[in-house]
Amino acid sequence: MAIIVDKTQKRRDIALASRDIILDKGIQNLTISAIARAAGIGKGTFYEYFKSKEELLFELVEILMHAHNARIEARLEQAEHTPEKIKIFADFFYDEESGELRELYKMFTGISLLSPQEEMKAFQTECFDYYYAWFEKIIEAGIERGELKPVTRQMTGAIFATAKGMFIISETTERNRDLKHEIHTYVDTLMALLACEGEEA
Amino acid sequence: MAIIVDKTQKRRDIALASRDIILDKGIQNLTISAIARAAGIGKGTFYEYFKSKEELLFELVEILMHAHNARIEARLEQAEHTPEKIKIFADFFYDEESGELRELYKMFTGISLLSPQEEMKAFQTECFDYYYAWFEKIIEAGIERGELKPVTRQMTGAIFATAKGMFIISETTERNRDLKHEIHTYVDTLMALLACEGEEA
DNA sequence: TAAAAAATGACTGACCGTCGGTCAATTAAA
């Protein structure tokens, strides 16, 4: 035998070492050589651990997502009412803390739209399922607690998609600059409509 | 003087000649040489008319969008009620007729997310403004005709974004396969909530 | 036990084919 490295750990190390340059320049504007240089390894070594730039992105997203999930979970536990919970959930699209993950998410979505690959789609589906299950639980709890009308169930998917749509618009156009305000207004207005005692804005 | 070519017309011709191959392979998987070959011109000539593949995409989108707008406009004139109008509007994301434009729109959005360029953003903003103004008019008409509560105004942007979000999810994951049904259910449920005589689903 | 030899996985950058983009040469209308 010879030197045995922890491949899993080294993957993580390389990903974290290239984190700054990726977030700064964007994965599509970086060459493999530049990434390898930033990570302090040879170009050949890069290919020992990742088969493409996209795979590096997977690794980075997984690392940052883990931290993000813990943050969200902690905040959700302290939240009382449904609108508040939904806002915590949607925080991802505008708050400072999620900035890095959000930036990666943008690259991710862009790649998926441009060159659909099975692996990419599978990973996105996994992430989607994870967060959607979470979101459904929030809505269900709201209904059970009598905060929301049961009809809300028919809209869960759409509500989940709305913030994403607004985010994409704000990223690809010059409109929708104050995303936080837009989303909060939407949540409040919709929740008022869906509340069991019909208040209105 | 010598040969005088209608530059504008030739741009259109090249765009249309490369239409099939672009829709088939996707712009990111095509080389400039392949595009030029498909359009029956030399590579150098391509650069006489477009400074990049992205510019070719602009041209194609503009051509297809023109036809699409005419189709939508005609259908909107025949529509009576607000939910019906909104569905016609959202048809873009799933109907057969819009398939080619939708495919280009995907590429477009992907490029915007991956390498934000000023020109790209300006063009997307222009398209957004055009359709959003249209959408706002539908909502306003619904309110004026007493079909919708005035509070709908606060949600116009969000409703507009929802179908887009659902579309992105359906394209980047393996979920949300029956987009038409999902969107129709959403529109019907939301419209019922926003109707002045409070029916419910 | 020590130390030399063998074995092997980790690592590397020179190399190869391909692509985007340029430009000097060519064509053909006026």
Added chain:
DNA sequence: TTTAATTGACCGACGGTCAGTCATTTTTTA
């Protein structure tokens, strides 16, 4: 002849590969 239009050979840069090097462990031997 002049000039707009066209072209593909050419160039530098990139992604990806692979033969060779290095460092460490294992095995052999004195």
